[in-house]
Amino acid sequence: MSEIIDDIRNAPMHAWRPLFWEPVADTGERIMVGVVHAYGGQGAAARLIRDDVLDCLYGKASSGVRNLLDAALEMYAEMAKAGPLDAIEHPVLGLHPGPLRCTAARNVNELLHTAALLYSSLANLDKLDEMEEADVPQQEEIGRRFGTEVRDEVLRLRPDLAPGFGQGGELVPGGQRVRFGYFSPKAVLHFTVLHPVRIPASLRDARARLFELQRARDVAGIERAALIAAVPRDDDPMLGPKQREALRASRAEIEREADSVGMRWHAVHNAAEGAVRVIETAG
Numbered sequence: 001m002s003e004i005i006d007d008i009r010n011a012p013m014h015a016w017r018p019l020f021w022e023p024v025a026d027t028g029e030r031i032m033v034g035v036v037h038a039y040g041g042q043g044a045a046a047r048l049i050r051d052d053v054l055d056c057l058y059g060k061a062s063s064g065v066r067n068l069l070d071a072a073l074e075m076y077a078e079m080a081k082a083g084p085l086d087a088i089e090h091p092v093l094g095l096h097p098g099p100l101r102c103t104a105a106r107n108v109n110e111l112l113h114t115a116a117l118l119y120s121s122l123a124n125l126d127k128l129d130e131m132e133e134a135d136v137p138q139q140e141e142i143g144r145r146f147g148t149e150v151r152d153e154v155l156r157l158r159p160d161l162a163p164g165f166g167q168g169g170e171l172v173p174g175g176q177r178v179r180f181g182y183f184s185p186k187a188v189l190h191f192t193v194l195h196p197v198r199i200p201a202s203l204r205d206a207r208a209r210l211f212e213l214q215r216a217r218d219v220a221g222i223e224r225a226a227l228i229a230a231v232p233r234d235d236d237p238m239l240g241p242k243q244r245e246a247l248r249a250s251r252a253e254i255e256r257e258a259d260s261v262g263m264r265w266h267a268v269h270n271a272a273e274g275a276v277r278v279i280e281t282a283g
Contacts, residue, residue: 231268
């Protein structure tokens with residue numbers, strides 16, 4: 001125990017500022033959405049407010065809000081690289097820098113976690129574990145939104161793959177047409193999201209999509225079939241211990257089920273990574 005205490009005491013100090021956002025202009029009501037810091041002498045910025053919180057607040061408009069916040073954070077990161085943090089005093093795209101602080105941290109993840117605990121109740125999701133399902137967007141909507149972001153990224157890189165998106169076919173003779181995230185003579189793909197607040201719903205959705213992929217592969221004779229899932233990073237500082245463990249267990253379970261039917265499973269952290277997997281699979 002004394003070694004752990006000494007380790008913490010000897011951890012170097014790092015400067016940082018919380019970044020606050022005023023969703024409704026001129027109200028004075030601000031929430032902490034990120035951090036600009038100089039960990040290890042390197043300027044950087046990170047968004048701490050979680051995607052699912054923005055989804056709850058803004059629904060279908062949340063992707064635009066994320067883009068706005070990420071653009072502002074990129075600008076703050078460049079400012080931190082160009083000069084000291086105490087010179088960062090002015091708002092950027094609606095984000096306002098908070099007071100300059102210094103915190104002992106052994107790694108950048110520890111620094112961000114400290115910032116979240118000090119300033120942002122919206123960054124720590126442990127208390128959201130018992131949210132009612134009606135309080136968060138439906139799994140279908142979340143998956144559709146992720147699929148749309150992946151499609152846009154793929155079309156930016158490979159516009160020739162456009163005909164395969166939003167296509168599908170019958171899984172049983174005379175049955176209803178099932179639409180897939182991507183469907184072509186070479187490959188069939190589905191998109192889903194492992195949501196830290198909606199683990200049971202996420203698992204049900206993943207299992208259903210694996211079944212549809214298996215049927216499409218067998219009926220249409222398509223060689224390549226894969227489920228592409230958006231998952232939080234395991235080292236995400238905003239995941240609580242219970243959420244992190246539940247996500248690990250869920251990933252392992254889906255991987256086993258995919259392997260049992262000879263299906264590909266790709267866990268990605270953002271739309272850009274998802275687009276890479278689509279291009280690899282679709283050819």
